[in-house]
Amino acid sequence: MEKRNAGKVIIGVMFFIFLFVALLMFGLPRYNVWQQEMAGKAEMAKAEQNRRILVEEAKAKLEAEKLNAQAEIERAKGMAEAMRVENGTLSETYNQYLFIRTLEKLADKGDLPQIIYVPSNGLLPVMDVNKTKSPTN
Structure with a gap:
């Protein structure tokens, strides 16, 4: 009787192994x-x-470029206004002063290594620096 029970157990175990293998064969591909x-x-x-991130970054870049363009327009308007004021109302001496001051600022930054100022009358340099004084006698 024990042999019969042992045979049933072996057959049962083999059945479960077969069933397990069949399930794996069917289930693993799925x-x-x-x-x-x-x-x-x-x-x-x-x-x-x-893609959404790239779109948002592109939108932000576009908005920044628009704001930069508006800032450039405002800056250009301000410079045009300043030039109109300078050209219309300021004296030549003051314009020379502004030019020299700008050169000094550039030299302080290191963008302009040396400043040599040549006095000029119009576009021609003034060569005679020793002006003769007329006698007042």
């Missing part, structure tokens, strides 16, 4: 397909998120 599908969905979601 699981692999499901796993690849989930990985594909995750990759698609990641790509969509990256």
Whole structure:
């Protein structure tokens, strides 16, 4: 009787092993397909998120460029107004002073290594620095 029980146990164990192998043969390919599908969905979601980020960055860059353009326009308007005031109302001596001051600022920054100022009358340099004084006798 024990041999009969041992045979039934062996047959039962073999049946469960066969059933387990059959389930693995059927289930593993389906699981692999499901796993690849989930990985594909995750990759698609990641790509969509990256695309959204790139779109938002492009929008921010466009907005920054628009603001920079507006700032440049305002700066140009201010410079045009300043030039109109300088050219219309300021004396030549004051304009020379502003020019020299600008050169000094450039030299202080290191952009202009040396300043040599040549006095000029119009566009011609003044060569005679010793002006003869007329006798007042």
